[in-house]
Amino acid sequence: MTARLFWESGAMGQRMFVALMPPAPVREDLAAFLEPRAEHPWIAEEQWHITLAFMADVPDRAVDELIDGLASAAARRTPLNLQLAGAGAFPDPWSAKVLWMDVRGDVEELERLATNVRNSAQHAGADPDGRAFRPHLSVSHLRRVQEQTRWVRVLDTYSGPTWTASEICLVESHLGSGPHGRPRHEIVATAPLIGRESDAFAE
Numbered sequence: 001m002t003a004r005l006f007w008e009s010g011a012m013g014q015r016m017f018v019a020l021m022p023p024a025p026v027r028e029d030l031a032a033f034l035e036p037r038a039e040h041p042w043i044a045e046e047q048w049h050i051t052l053a054f055m056a057d058v059p060d061r062a063v064d065e066l067i068d069g070l071a072s073a074a075a076r077r078t079p080l081n082l083q084l085a086g087a088g089a090f091p092d093p094w095s096a097k098v099l100w101m102d103v104r105g106d107v108e109e110l111e112r113l114a115t116n117v118r119n120s121a122q123h124a125g126a127d128p129d130g131r132a133f134r135p136h137l138s139v140s141h142l143r144r145v146q147e148q149t150r151w152v153r154v155l156d157t158y159s160g161p162t163w164t165a166s167e168i169c170l171v172e173s174h175l176g177s178g179p180h181g182r183p184r185h186e187i188v189a190t191a192p193l194i195g196r197e198s199d200a201f202a203e
Contacts, residue, residue, distance in 0.1 A: 013057045013058070013059065014057075014058045014060075014063070014172055015055070015056055015057070015058070015172065015173045015174075016054075016055045016058045016066075016126070016170060016171060016172050016173065016188070017049075017051050017052075017053060017054045017055065017170075017171050017173060018051070018052045018053045018070060018117050018121070018168055018169070018170055018171070019049035019050055019051050019052055019168070019169055019171055020049065020050040020052065020080075020082075020165045020167075020168060020169070021048075021049050021050075021169055022048060022049075022050070022082075022084070022137070022163060022165075023163055025161060025163070026084065026160055026161055026163050027045050027048055028045075029160050029161055030045075030048070030084060030101065030139075030158070030160055031045045033158050033160075034139065037154065040140060040151060041140055041141075041142070041143075042139055042140055043138060043139055043140060043141060046185075047183070047185055048137055048138075048139070049137065049169075049171070049185075050082075050103060050110075050135060050136070050137050052113060052114040052117045052118070052133070052168065053114065053117045053118045053121050053128040053129075054128060054129050054131075055121055055126045055127065055128050055129075056129065057127075058126040059125060059126070061125070062124045062125040062126045063126075063188075065123075065124040065125070066120070066121060066124040066125075066126045066170070067170060067188070067189050069120035069121070069123055069124050070117060070120050070121070070168065070170060070189075070191055071189075071191040072120070073113075073116040073117050073119070073120040073191075074113070074116075074117075074167070074168045074191035074192060074193050074194075075191070075192070075193075075194050075195075076116060076195070077109065077112065077113045077116065077193045077195065078109065078193055078194075078195040079164050079165060079166040079193045079195075080105065080106040080109055080110055080113070080164065080165040080193065081105045081106050081162055081163075081164055081165075082103055082104070082105040082106060082110070082162065082163060082164075082165050083103070083104045083105050083159070083160055083161070083162045083163075084101040084102070084103060084104075084137055084158070084160040085101075085102060085104050085158065085159040085160060086101070086102035086104070086155075086156050086158070086159075087099065087100065087101055087102060087152050087154075087155030087156045087158065088100055088102060088136070088152060088156075089148050089151075089152050093147070093148050093149040093152040094147050094148075094149060095145050095146075095147065096142060096145065096146055096147070096148035096152075097141070097142050097144075097145050098138050098140065098141055098142070099138070099139055099140040099142075099148060099151055099152065099155060100136035100137060100138045100139060101136065101137045101139055101155065101158065101160075102135070102136060103135035103136060103137065105162065107135055110135055111133060111135070113168070113193070114133045114135075115133075117168065118133075139155070165193070166192060166193055167190045167191060167192045167193060168190065168191050168193070169187050169188075169189070169190050170187070170188045170189045170190075170191075171185050171186065171187055171188065172185070172186045172188050173185055173186075174186065
């Protein structure tokens with residue numbers, strides 16, 4: 001059965017993204033690495049994710065088809081063995097706005113998954129942004145552009161545990177409604193990576 005966990009008809013222009021969510025042991029290991037460096041403005045641990053596609057304005061009419069299309073796309077891909085290791089900055093360490101952890105492991109398969117997800121979103125009328133896919137997990141959004149070469153060097157020493165990513169999540173982002181004015185992320189549905197055709201989301 002297709003699951004629509006939190007979404008209700010009537011909301012227009014929903015801000016959504018599709019992502020992989022690292023499990024608790026992975027988040028806890030990275031959090032322990034960052035904790036002694038609390039002087040830096042890190043993103044809250046519960047918001048860490050690896051974005052596959054971002055859709056800034058999903059019409060109400062597109063949500064059902066988006067959910068079903070993502071389920072089918074995910075079912076064609078197998079689970080991924082991944083690791084957070086190394087780091088970087090957007091757009092670069094000398095004029096950074098975002099600090100991120102690199103993603104290693106089954107990266108080619110991850111890129112194929114992202115392509116399938118974006119194609120499904122496009123087909124459903126939930127247009128994803130046009131940025132090239134760069135596997136990463138953001139750990140800091142800076143208020144202004146800054147030189148961050150020192151922090152990139154620090155983060156680049158990190159090598160976390162491996163894990164198996166076995167599902168994707170469709171998430172609605174509510175800007176400014178989380179603690180301290182941060183976004184609040186609400187999982188709408190999940191879909192398993194099972195390596196075969198399926199149109200069923202997991203409850």
